[in-house]
Amino acid sequence: MSDIIHPIILCGGSGSRLWPLSRLLYPKQFLSLGGVRSLLGETIERVSGGDFSAPLFICNEKHRFIVAEQARQSATGRGVGEIVLEPAGRNTAPAAAAASLLVLDEDKEALVMLLPSDHVIENRAAFAAAVATAATAARQGALVTFGITPDAANTGYGYIRKGAPMEGVSGCFTVEAFKEKPDAATAKSYLDAGGYFWNSGMFLFSARNYLEELQRLQPDMLALCRKAVGDGSREPDFFRLENESFAAVPSISIDYAVMERTAQAAVVPADMGWSDVGSWSALWDLGEKDASGNVTVGNVLLRDAETSYIHSSGPLVAALGVRDIAVIATDDAVLVLPRDDAERVKEVVDILKDQERPEYASHLTVYRPWGSYRTLKVGERFLIKHITLKPGARISLQRHRCRAEHWVVVSGAARVTRDDETFDLGEDQSTYIPIGAKHRLENPADAELHIVEVQSGAILSEDDIERFDDAYGRA
Numbered sequence: 001m002s003d004i005i006h007p008i009i010l011c012g013g014s015g016s017r018l019w020p021l022s023r024l025l026y027p028k029q030f031l032s033l034g035g036v037r038s039l040l041g042e043t044i045e046r047v048s049g050g051d052f053s054a055p056l057f058i059c060n061e062k063h064r065f066i067v068a069e070q071a072r073q074s075a076t077g078r079g080v081g082e083i084v085l086e087p088a089g090r091n092t093a094p095a096a097a098a099a100s101l102l103v104l105d106e107d108k109e110a111l112v113m114l115l116p117s118d119h120v121i122e123n124r125a126a127f128a129a130a131v132a133t134a135a136t137a138a139r140q141g142a143l144v145t146f147g148i149t150p151d152a153a154n155t156g157y158g159y160i161r162k163g164a165p166m167e168g169v170s171g172c173f174t175v176e177a178f179k180e181k182p183d184a185a186t187a188k189s190y191l192d193a194g195g196y197f198w199n200s201g202m203f204l205f206s207a208r209n210y211l212e213e214l215q216r217l218q219p220d221m222l223a224l225c226r227k228a229v230g231d232g233s234r235e236p237d238f239f240r241l242e243n244e245s246f247a248a249v250p251s252i253s254i255d256y257a258v259m260e261r262t263a264q265a266a267v268v269p270a271d272m273g274w275s276d277v278g279s280w281s282a283l284w285d286l287g288e289k290d291a292s293g294n295v296t297v298g299n300v301l302l303r304d305a306e307t308s309y310i311h312s313s314g315p316l317v318a319a320l321g322v323r324d325i326a327v328i329a330t331d332d333a334v335l336v337l338p339r340d341d342a343e344r345v346k347e348v349v350d351i352l353k354d355q356e357r358p359e360y361a362s363h364l365t366v367y368r369p370w371g372s373y374r375t376l377k378v379g380e381r382f383l384i385k386h387i388t389l390k391p392g393a394r395i396s397l398q399r400h401r402c403r404a405e406h407w408v409v410v411s412g413a414a415r416v417t418r419d420d421e422t423f424d425l426g427e428d429q430s431t432y433i434p435i436g437a438k439h440r441l442e443n444p445a446d447a448e449l450h451i452v453e454v455q456s457g458a459i460l461s462e463d464d465i466e467r468f469d470d471a472y473g474r475a
Contacts, residue, residue, distance in 0.1 A: 005135060005204070006081075006110050007047040008099040011040060011059035011067050011117045012089050016349040017279050017342070020333035021313065024361040029118035030066050033283060034297065037074065040067070040117045044074040046127065047115065051135070054081035056103065057117075058095045061085055065369035065472065068237055087243040092201075093257035094249045097214055097225040098241060100207035111138050112210070114203040114254070120286060122273025130171075130270035134204040137172040142266035143205040143213065144172065145259060147197025149271040153187035156278060156343070158199040158255070160267050161190075175265040178255060197269050201276070203254060213262050221257070224249045235473065279342035280326040284309040298329075309339055331364050369472045370395055371448070383460045386410075387441075389449040394442035396470035403457025403464055405433040407441065412449035415442040438468065 015028030022028040029040045037045065047055060054075075059067045064085055071080045084098060096114050103110045113131065121127050134144040147160045163176035178199065182190065190196035214222045224245045231242035259265050275282050287295030287309065294305055298312035303320045310319055314331040326342055328335045337344060352360035365374040370393035377384040389395070389412075397417065407414070408430040415424050416431055417440040424444070425431060433439045435457065443449035457464075467475040 003051055004053050004107065004111070005047075005051050005131070006053045006103045006107065006112045006207075007055040008096065008103075008112050008114050009040070009043055009047075009055045009057050009117050010092065010095055010115065011057055011063060012086070012095075013116075013118060015118065017345050018277070018283075019345050019349050019352075020328060020330045020335055020359065021311070023359075023363055025062060025366065026066070026363060027063075027118075028277065029116075030063075030070060033120075033277060034287065038070055039120070039277065040070050041074040042121075043115055043117050043119070044071060046121060046124065047113070048074075050128070052113075056081040056099055057083045058086060058099060059083065060089060061087070064238055066367060069367075069369070083238050085238050085240045086246060087241060088247045089251070090246065090249045091251045092254040093214070093218065093252045094221060094225055094246070096203070096210065096254055097222055098229055098246075100211055101226060101229045102239070104207050104211075108208075110207045111135060111204065112207045116201050116276070118277060119200075119202075120273070120275045120277055122286075123271070126270055126272035130268050130272060131204065133169065133171045134266075134268045137166055137169045137266050137268070138205050138209075140166075140169065141206070141209055141264060142166065142169075142172070143210060143259065143262055143264045144203065144266045144268055145175070146200045146202045146204075147267045147269045148200050148274045149269060150191055150196065150198050153184060153191045154198065155182055155184055155187050157181060157276075159187075159190055159196045160199050162195050162197065162267050162269065166266055169266075172266050172268050175259070175267050178260045197267065198274075199255070200270075200274055203259075209264065210258070213258050213264065217261055218252075218257050221249055221252070280309055280311075280328060280337075280345070281339050281342040283311075284326070284339060307339070333359050369393075373453075376452075378460075381456055381458065381460075383455040385453045385455070387451045387453050389414075389441065389443035389451075391443055391446050391448065394471065395440060396465075396467040396472075396475060397438060397440045398465050398467045399436055399438045400433075400457070400464045401436065401466070402459035403455050404435045405439075406454040406456075407431050407433065408452045408454075410450040410452055412443060412447050413445040414449055414451060415444045416440070417442075 014024050015022035018028045030038050032038050057067050103112055137144050158181055159179040161176045163174035166172040228241040228246035233240045284295050289295055293307035296310045299316045300310045300312055301318040305319050306323045308322055309326040310317055312329040314329055317329050324339045326337055326339045365372055371388040371390045374386045409425045409427050419437050469475055
């Protein structure tokens with residue numbers, strides 16, 4: 001069996017419980033929630049070096065460029081592995097199957113480790129020790145999950161009850177039972193009884209063993225995954241699973257599909273400072289508290305406040321005479337709720353989704369492979385944006401049927417294509433793109449380009465874009 005462990009980092013999920021900081025187009029795994037790196041960056045760094053290969057990433061189409069950029073920023077000497085694009089989210093069992101099939105093409109005896117991209121692990125030494133134990137068990141045929149030592153009767157996690165010690169692998173146990181998320185009384189009984197652990201959602205196993213169990217337990221699913229991989233297409237930066245086959249795969253977790261039904265399930269208990277960062281109260285638990293038990297992030301002023309979580313990524317937030325609340329402020333939304341009711345954020349997100357509010361999907365700043373744009377003002381038949389282009393980047397050659405655009409260079413140098421002409425603009429210079437004109441904006445310089453764009457017309461959404469040529473495969 002191989003000594004190398006292939007990390008499979010799952011980058012899906014919307015992170016709705018951390019709204020308004022986490023949005024559909026920029027969910028929590030791409031955010032920095034207290035550290036220097038994003039949660040994805042911390043996950044990549046956690047599996048760098050040692051016995052780990054370059055990680056393989058699984059994400060959806062909308063997030064592919066964010067994953068690629070953050071992977072590049074966090075890459076070690078082993079570089080960035082394959083970025084696999086799912087045409088539709090189908091939960092962890094199919095994702096693990098597709099990844100295992102791809103890894104086996106390179107390493108017939110591969111061990112793979114399935115890792116969510118949005119978890120916090122504070123004790124790296126304990127994590128490394130648990131992985132070493134799990135790898136030993138996986139080489140003996142076990143499908144290993146990691147059980148987190150519980151410190152409270154938490155009702156938000158599934159539980160694992162350990163069985164007998166695994167022969168020849170100290171610190172690893174058979175799994176006696178998986179338990180659904182319990183009510184409060186049941187969770188307390190688990191804690192009082194001992195031998196129960198939170199289900200972390202991390203797994204380590206031989207790719208071949210996993211696929212053999214999937215063949216026995218979910219043969220139709222595996223057949224569709226094989227077809228999705230076999231008929232997939234490889235691009236310079238991404239591997240696309242074939243659409244029709246993967247879309248037909250049932251959405252099912254690895255727990256339900258395999259772990260709860262296999263005789264090979266094993267658990268490595270670990271106390272590694274783990275959190276799935278699943279709510280604002282979880283971030284209060286993780287944060288550094290002041291003398292009154294408050295956790296603050298950003299531009300915050302407190303007076304006579306206790307045991308509260310106050311986070312601002314935009315305006316000043318002043319909180320006076322409050323207890324046990326969470327306040328989260330961004331440039332376009334503010335959330336206020338009791339800290340112990342943090343799980344109810346999803347109710348707000350569901351309402352925003354039903355009403356098709358823009359705050360559901362995106363922030364005012366939207367990231368693109370070429371840079372970003374930030375909406376500054378929206379009015380009747382006009383929209384103003386601040387656009388940033390990376391050095392050497394360019395937008396697609398495109399046109400709009402329903403709007404015109406004015407571009408003003410704030411800093412940097414711009415190269416503009418407008419129908420049959422191409423010309424350069426410097427700082428404080430501007431140009432006009434009429435309705436229907438084919439156009440492209442480029443940054444030919446080594447410094448970032450910043451422009452202000454004023455759109456005017458009947459339709460100002462991203463739907464009014466017809467692309468003719470694009471460096472990022474969107475034409």
